Amino acid sequence: MKSKIIIAFLSVSSLFLWSCSDLEEEVLDESLKGSGQAQIVSGALAPAYGLLPQTFRHTRYYGLQLIASDEAILPARGGDQWYDGGKFIEVHTHKITPGNGLVGETWDYLTTNISRTVSAIGILEPMAETDSEARQGLYEMKALRAYLNMLMLDSWGLVFKKQNVDATSEILRGAAAVDYLQSEFLSVVDHMNNDMGPGRLTQNAVYGFLAKLHLNAGVYRDPYATPIFSKQDMDKVIEYTNAIIDSGKHHMSAEYFDLFNDENHDNAELIFALDQRGILNNDHSRWAYWSLSGSMFPRPEYPNADGTDGPALTPDFYQTWVDAYGAVDPAMADARFYQANVGVPENLKDLTGLNPQNDSDHFICVSAEEFEIDRGILRDTPWAPRKDADGNFYTCDGGYRIYPVGERREADMQYYVDHTLEIDFQSNNGYASGYRVSKYQFSHSSPNGNNYSDVDLVLLRYAEIYLMRAEAKLRNGDAAGALSDVNFVRTARVARAPIPAALTSIDLDILYRERGFELYWEMSRRTDMIRFGHYEDSWTEKSDTDIRHRLFPIPQSAIDGASNTEGYLVQNEGY
Numbered sequence: 339m340k341s342k343i344i345i346a347f348l349s350v351s352s353l354f355l356w357s358c359s360d361l362e363e364e365v366l367d368e369s370l371k372g373s374g375q376a377q378i379v380s381g382a383l384a385p386a387y388g389l390l391p392q393t394f395r396h397t398r399y400y401g402l403q404l405i406a407s408d409e410a411i412l413p414a415r416g417g418d419q420w421y422d423g424g425k426f427i428e429v430h431t432h433k434i435t436p437g438n439g440l441v442g443e444t445w446d447y448l449t450t451n452i453s454r455t456v457s458a459i460g461i462l463e464p465m466a467e468t469d470s471e472a473r474q475g476l477y478e479m480k481a482l483r484a485y486l487n488m489l490m491l492d493s494w495g496l497v498f499k500k501q502n503v504d505a506t507s508e509i510l511r512g513a514a515a516v517d518y519l520q521s522e523f524l525s526v527v528d529h530m531n532n533d534m535g536p537g538r539l540t541q542n543a544v545y546g547f548l549a550k551l552h553l554n555a556g557v558y559r560d561p562y563a564t565p566i567f568s569k570q571d572m573d574k575v576i577e578y579t580n581a582i583i584d585s586g587k588h589h590m591s592a593e594y595f596d597l598f599n600d601e602n603h604d605n606a607e608l609i610f611a612l613d614q615r616g617i618l619n620n621d622h623s624r625w626a627y628w629s630l631s632g633s634m635f636p637r638p639e640y641p642n643a644d645g646t647d648g649p650a651l652t653p654d655f656y657q658t659w660v661d662a663y664g665a666v667d668p669a670m671a672d673a674r675f676y677q678a679n680v681g682v683p684e685n686l687k688d689l690t691g692l693n694p695q696n697d698s699d700h701f702i703c704v705s706a707e708e709f710e711i712d713r714g715i716l717r718d719t720p721w722a723p724r725k726d727a728d729g730n731f732y733t734c735d736g737g738y739r740i741y742p743v744g745e746r747r748e749a750d751m752q753y754y755v756d757h758t759l760e761i762d763f764q765s766n767n768g769y770a771s772g773y774r775v776s777k778y779q780f781s782h783s784s785p786n787g788n789n790y791s792d793v794d795l796v797l798l799r800y801a802e803i804y805l806m807r808a809e810a811k812l813r814n815g816d817a818a819g820a821l822s823d824v825n826f827v828r829t830a831r832v833a834r835a836p837i838p839a840a841l842t843s844i845d846l847d848i849l850y851r852e853r854g855f856e857l858y859w860e861m862s863r864r865t866d867m868i869r870f871g872h873y874e875d876s877w878t879e880k881s882d883t884d885i886r887h888r889l890f891p892i893p894q895s896a897i898d899g900a901s902n903t904e905g906y907l908v909q910n911e912g913y
Contacts, residue, residue, distance in 0.1 A: 491515050
């Protein structure tokens with residue numbers, strides 16, 4: 339199915355008449371290298387690359403993918419904190435209205451980001467015949483346009499086919515959309531270099547996108563049907579993942595959480611990420627702070643940097659770890675689950691009879707440079723710096739006092755924060771309810787925990803390449819090959835115990851579980867749930883089983899903005 343847009347798109351406002359008009363943008367030096375006067379090529383690329391961190395912000399694409407899955411839940415804490423008009427509750431329950439703000443902002447930023455790639459292509463195309471740098475930039479922008487369109491297809495079931503700023507645009511759905519994206523990626527992949535990542539698109543990134551496209555093609559061609567995973571598609575997944583593996587450009591990170599630290603830009607596991615170093619670090623570190631307790635101050639250097647009591651892990655997703663490891667605590671079975679950094683001595687772990695009012699001597703002393711909060715899935719009471727009555731952190735000889743975190747939002751430090759498993763929209767919606775996820779490092783360069791992070795935001799990494807190949811092999815009947823690939827990922831994190839034991843067998847249920855363990859809170863779960871047939875399952879506060887809700891509603895503002903062209907933008911089924 340396709341429909342033509344009558345209006346020629348010339349700018350952001352004319353490219354998508356329904357796009358938001360008040361995007362929150364920082365002034366950005368148009369040099370991708372971060373210094374000096376921008377050259378024409380880098381100046382063309384910077385607006386498209388530079389908007390990506392905002393597009394993937396926690397209250398846009400990142401949050402939309404996360405909250406719609408069984409990984410996360412965000413209640414109105416304390417009755418109104420994070421209620422935000424009910425947008426997160428709607429997304430979690432799959433009872434989304436076309437006016438939902440989370441859906442609308444994500445649509446606005448994605449379409450605007452696509453518009454910027456089209457504008458860049460228009461600048462670079464005339465230069466590309468004689469300028470090799472412009473030519474490489476042109477390939478990158480075409481690949482980025484296709485990638486962003488693939489995200490539109492995944493979420494809304496449509497793509498925008500637009501070749502240049504003077505052309506009209508087509509909306510493609512289903513098989514036509516898949517074929518278009520495949521042709522776009524294939525038109526550039528052989529010309530891409532492999533030396534500019536992970537902040538710039540490379541040949542391996544495009545191979546990875548092609549693998550993802552074919553892995554999900556059975557869903558994308560007919561999002562409401564039971565997916566058909568053809569041998570042809572799975573063979574292509576294997577072909578493209580093999581190309582990345584055979585390139586020798588990437589390897590697994592021995593420490594899982596190094597992938598999400600300040601220094602991750604040069605981690606060889608990253609294939610494509612949002613570069614936030616240097617001048618670009620005016621974007622955000624909100625993937626790090628969103629889930630953390632609002633009573634926690636993660637960085638001793640910065641008294642204004644705290645968490646915000648956002649989403650928590652659902653009990654259902656936590657149970658997948660428990661089911662896998664049985665009587666063994668997941669923290670003692672799998673290094674991806676948890677990293678203990680604070681180092682609380684055994685004699686201080688028992689908090690019986692203590693509270694923040696009477697525990698002045700119950701602390702450890704750590705220098706700012708050495709202090710890191712625990713990472714991974716956080717349970718019970720975290721430890722972090724504490725402020726005195728004047729708002730200054732308590733200090734000790736050579737460092738800062740690290741205390742059990744007191745609940746300062748709803749209890750004025752009368753008791754400790756205690757992250758419990760249970761969380762829902764009614765009786766378990768307090769500030770501390772739910773286990774938290776601290777996957778990304780609270781950046782040492784962020785004075786407020788919101789902006790100025792040096793941590794690259796990961797969009798594609800080497801572990802996922804092996805997991806995609808494993809799935810394609812398994813769907814093609816090669817269980818032994820799939821098991822080998824999954825075990826390669828499971829046993830790769832050798833820097834720290836516990837190293838997960840190699841599996842002895844594999845099936846689709848185990849593979850689905852393993853993708854969850856490796857890629858939790860990395861925007862892949864919703865897509866995985868649809869592909870593996872679990873999106874209509876029930877979890878926590880979600881019981882909806884309508885297959886039409888696999889896609890999000892097109893924002894009503896978008897439909898209204900295109901109403902002068904009858905039949906142009908049709909609402910998705912079920913809304």
